[in-house]
Amino acid sequence: MTEQPKILIVDDEQIVRESLTNWLKEDGYQVDAAGDGPEALGKIRRLPFHIVLLDLKMPGMDGIQVLQEIKKDFPDTEVILMTAYGSVHTAVEAIRAGAYDYIVKPFDPEEVGLLIKKILEHKNLVMENLLLRQKLEEKYEFEDLIGKSAPMQQVFELIRQVAPTQATVMITGESGTGKELVAKAIHAISPRRFEPFIPLSCGALPDTLLESELFGYEKGAFTGAQHTKKGRFEMADGGTLFLDEIGEISLKTQIDLLRVLQEKSFRRLGGTDMIKVDVHIISATNRNLQEAIAQGLFRSDLYYRLNVVTVLLPPLRERREDIPLLAKHFLKRYAIEINKKIERLSPAALDQLMAYNWPGNVRELENAIERAVVISMGHELTPGDFAFLQASPGAPVGYSSKNLQELEKQHIQKILEENHWNISKSAADLGIDRVTLYNKIKKYGFERKDN
Ligand SMILES: Nc1ncnc2c1ncn2[C@@H]1O[C@H](COP(=O)(O)OP(=O)(O)OP(=O)(O)O)[C@@H](O)[C@H]1O
Ligand SMILES: [Mg+2]
Structure with missing residues (x-):
């Protein structure tokens, strides 16, 4: 606190006001005094105080009412209640209403001085922590993305570099790693941020x-085309078009897309006019496109067009x-959403999450936390709340990749069996997409036994 601390004394007894004022001035504080609630509120509204010493029993507006008014408009102002011995229980109530502490009359001025010192130190600490936390959060949060690991910090840096440019961006990564969030973050900090972000899966x-x-169509372009319809390219004009799962498009559509990228214009289906658009293209895939190119399934010229960065x-x-x-x-988010007072993860639960293999990546982690919040009975999440993550009781927990693979294998098998090999349901439970699940089934050589 760089400015001199300001203290207001509120008491209907003149002798209390005067003696406290003298004491605190000697300690080097700026002190003012008021004889009742309305006068005090008037002074606070004109010039906020750091600390208010407030008599509980005053004629007219009592201390609790004044406290509530102060806290409503000036939550950072700390209030110390002064109370006679008989009304301590009211003072306790006042603490619940937001008072910092109370002192019992008659009090030793020394005691008051110490309490004020304590509050001011505490306030300094709170400010420092707040600034520190803001700095950390700035570093580890980027738009909606969170990550402190070196690769995520590099991703943040890359997003910053590419956002102001026109360069096409291809985002690759396994299912659930945050590809869509990255695309949105690029748009959100780009000069196009006030124009639309249009996704297409x-x-x-x-x-x-x-x-x-993609391209829209003219009325009558085909049976059922009753109105002219704009495509996503037109909708995204001036903004960003996010082509998700780009690895899945056919060779024919690849050619059409390539042409649009080269000419920056296109025709609607059944249309004759060339439509010009200005669109920043971001695409994403969880496929290995190099492999698809080698197999002749993806055009390399389109790949290079889409993949400048x-x-x-x-x-x-x-x-x-x-x-x-x-x-x-995620715990914070889902505790609020599901309306449960769960404040933390137990160290053992965190160990368990650290050791697990997360085949469905961040999405699976998010689903796991949500599920744990739903089933949790306490104020913290414990390993019991994540029992569904365990492949089998007593499964080895460790960081060796062999263990983790085994854990993943057992887990997937268990989920498949629980869902009677319903692939969509199992994929949803695992937090991965169906293609990834099929690949895992192939990789681990699972076979359906129950038919
Ligand atoms: N770094 C991150 N910080 C916070 N939330 C994240 C992060 N990465 C992913 N998520 C969350 O995980 C979920 C999956 O992310 P997203 O949809 O972006 O993944 P994806 O890579 O596009 O997956 P898919 O390939 O299956 O489409 C979302 O709910 C997203 O909010
Ligand atoms: Mg996605």
Whole structure:
């Protein structure tokens, strides 16, 4: 606190006001006094005080009412209640209403001086901690992304570099690593941020539908085309088009897309006019596109057009130091959302999350925390709340990749069996997409036994 601390004394007895004022002035504080609640509130509104010494019993407006008014408008002002011996229980109530502490009349001025010192020290500490925390958060949070690991810090840096440019960006990484969040972060800090961010999931649509989604169509372009419809390219004009699951598009659509990228214009389906657009293209894939190129499934010329800058999101198991921050972040979010007073993860629970392999990456971690918050009965999450993560009772917990693979294998098998091999349901429970699940089934050579 650089400015001189300001203290207000509120008491209906003149003798109390005068003696306290003299005492505190001697200690070097700026002191003012008021004889009742309304006068005190008037003074506080004109010039906020750091500390208010407030008599509990005053004619007219009593101390509790004054306290509530102060706390409503000036939550940072600390209030010390002064109370006669008989009304200590009211003073305790006042603490619940936001008073810092109370002193019992008649009091030793020395005692008051010490209490004020303590409050001021505490306030300094709170300010320092606040500044420190803000600095940390700035460093480890980037838009909605969280990460303190070196690879995530590099991702933040790359986002900062590419956001002001027109360079196409391809984001790669396993399912659930945060590709969509990265795309949104790039848009959010780019000069295009006030223009639309338009996502399109290319994998979800058959060829013809994808083309009409991308480019739009004219009325009568095909049966069922009753109105002219704008495509995503037009919607994204001036902004960002996010082509998700780009690895899934057909060779035919690849050619069309390449042409748009080269000419920066296109025709709607069934249309004749060329439409010019200014769109920043970001794409994402969890496929290895180099492999797809080698197999002739993806055009290399399109790949190079889309991939001027690559952002690679490493799987969560390769940046375990992000797990505690992420876990706490999701815990805070879901405790509020589900309305439970859960304040922390027990050290053992955190150990367990650190040791787990997270095949579904951050999404799986998020789902796991949500699930644990739902089933938790206490004020902290314990290993029991994450029992569903354990592949089998007493499974080895450790960082060796063999153990982790075994753990993952057992876990996936268990979820598959629980869901009677319903792939969509199992993938959702695991927090991975269906393609990833199929790949894991192939990798581990699972076979369905119950039919
Ligand atoms: N670094 C991160 N910080 C905070 N939340 C994250 C982070 N990474 C991912 N998430 C959260 O995890 C979930 C999955 O992220 P997102 O949808 O971006 O993944 P994705 O890579 O696009 O996955 P998919 O390939 O399956 O589409 C989201 O709820 C997202 O908010
Ligand atoms: Mg995604």
